[in-house]
Amino acid sequence: MPWRLRVDPIACTGHGLCAELLPETIDLDEWGYPIVGPLPDRLLPLARRAVADCPTLALLLERDRTR
Numbered sequence: 381m382p383w384r385l386r387v388d389p390i391a392c393t394g395h396g397l398c399a400e401l402l403p404e405t406i407d408l409d410e411w412g413y414p415i416v417g418p419l420p421d422r423l424l425p426l427a428r429r430a431v432a433d434c435p436t437l438a439l440l441l442e443r444d445r446t447r
Contacts, residue, residue, distance in 0.1 A: 384444040385416045385427055391438035398439050401430040414439070 385405065394412035404423055407415045419427055431439045 382421065382444045383419055383424055383427065383441055385419050385431075386440045386442060387414050387416055388438045388440060389413075391436045393436050393438075395435050398430045398434055401433060402426050406430070 385402075392413055394408075396408055396412050396414075398414050399406040399408045402423065405417050405419050405427070407417070409415055427441055431441045
């Protein structure tokens with residue numbers, strides 16, 4: 381089963397570190413909050429690092445049950 385990234389909009393304060401760590405999948409909106417795109421399997425190790433390094437623990441990695 382594939383994985384997906386999700387952002388907890390309440391916990392996120394717009395540090396932007398996730399976009400620096402995973403620019404292939406995460407863009408920032410005009411206020412600095414993440415916009416998450418598809419997560420290819422090859423980026424899973426980098427996604428895990430971004431989740432672990434999020435200063436507010438707002439980035440979540442979970443199984444994508446929609447596929």
